[in-house]
Amino acid sequence: MAYDRYNYSEDEDVYLEPELRGKGSNDLHLCGKGLKEIPAAYLANLYDPNCILRLDLSNNLFTDMKELTYFRNLVSIDISCNPITEIPSQLSECTNLRNFVAKSTHIEELPDFFKDLTKLHTINLSGNRIKFFPEVLIEMPGLKILYLGANEIQYLPYSIGRMANLELLYLGGNELRDIPATIGDLKSLNHLTLSGNKLETIPPTVAQLQNLELLAIHDNEIRTLPTGIVKLQNLQQLSLRNNPLVNNFVHNYAFDPPMLKELAGRVVRRHHDLDIVPRHLIPNDLLRYLTSASQCVNPKCKGVYFEACIEHVKFVDFCGKYRVPLLQFLCSQTCARRASRERSESVSSSEDDSDDSQQVPANDPRQQRLQRVLIGQ
Ligand SMILES: [Zn+2]
Structure with a gap:
């Protein structure tokens, strides 16, 4: 079916693809249609907007999303790739929401009502304009998966250690210069991505993340790793490439003589x-x-x-x-x-x-578990 996607939203007599009408279905896919709003004709055709559990509005031209007020029972929503600058306030009514995706928009912050969306399990805010780690995330104990890649975040709050149920934290492609020691309190974490930042060190407390399976710290300014990292029993993949740690490690640290x-x-x-x-x-x-x-x-x-x-x-x-x-x-x-x-x-x-007490012996089961150390270019 060929149609001009950019005229589509302005056309009152919108063509409704039968499989998208939502009758008897819990899914509504309206991605990539050049929409500026959900057409009234479309809404009228829905059997009942409250039956829609999964709504995909990605790749459109929305600047606000007033129509979300009709979709109170959403479990999952994707509003990626729209020119919105704020998260729609109508989402505060969607208290069943588990999965929120808003990649590549112009969002700068996360509204306070997110802490009332207690069922939220996954948040993906990669590729936005977020400068400050949203503090409201700390108040969301149900959150397990958090993507904040490709934003402009310069530091993490100490309180991040309170996100005890977080299993995946993706912070690649930000402007972080250091990581607070409290990261070691994220006991459930199994994936941690800190690549593409400006880190010179990672805190020794990373060694407390005993569930960690993947640690990605490539493309940083890291010179050395904390010793305890070899004790991460579940680590399967460690990516280190593009750090000065192998090439120019330094001996000439300044030394203050003991008092x-x-x-x-x-x-x-x-x-x-x-x-x-x-x-x-x-x-x-x-x-x-x-x-x-x-x-x-x-x-x-x-x-x-x-x-x-x-x-x-x-x-x-x-x-x-x-x-x-x-x-x-x-x-x-x-x-x-x-x-x-x-x-x-x-x-x-x-x-x-x-006499190397830290060495992982060749017959150690860790050798089999750790599948990939990405260290080269
Ligand atoms: Zn000594």
Whole structure:
């Protein structure tokens, strides 16, 4: 059936394709018809708009969607590729909505009434003009799938950690410079895409995402990965390409020498077991300080550090094929030099890094599970 799609909406005597009339069907597909509104003739022909559960209005010329007021029982709606600047307020009545898709429109924000759409399970707002992560999303505990790719988001709120039921978070192609540590609280997450941003690091708390199956961080400025990433037991795909992490990893981190308090604290922690010293003999703030020490990761060192530590990049065999740079913290430059020397010796003699506590052994089941590490160009 040939017709001029751009004249279609202006034609009062609209041609109704029989399969789209909606009689006896819960679906109404009005995609790609050049519509500026749903024609009255069309609505009149519907058996009952309340029977429509799935409505596709994508690829049209809508600037508002007043007619949505007739469709109260929608479960799914797609309003992608329309020149709308706001999400239609009529949707606030659609309390059964589970699936909302609005890709490639001119939307900048998400209205507050979304928190009342408690059945919403999937939201896709990719390719819009969103600058700020919509805070209303934090108030939607039912949300499991969230696409916010190709927007202009510069930062994520700390409260993102409250989205505990989120399973898929897609933030590719935004302008993120860092990720809050609270991302590690998204315990249900199995897909996390942060590619195409301006990230220089990802927080070590990503290692807490024990359900993660896919981590996409390609096309960023990442130099190192947090060590704990090798402990993600369910990770099947890790994409790292187009990051400086493999090519130009850096040794010359600025080093602030430890304060006298730290040096004294290190000696105390090295030579005394705090558990057997009577607690009432140590002032509380000193006790708090002493227990805040972190263990140096060099297995031969056995030392601790407080604030002053050395960043050290260690290449770790990740799945039997690739060595990826992990960021570790060592207690001193002496320790870092020793760790570097040992690494270069072990690489020149053999690829087997015998004291490598982070290495994933070849017979580890993780090797089979991790199917793809995308590291090249
Ligand atoms: Zn050390």
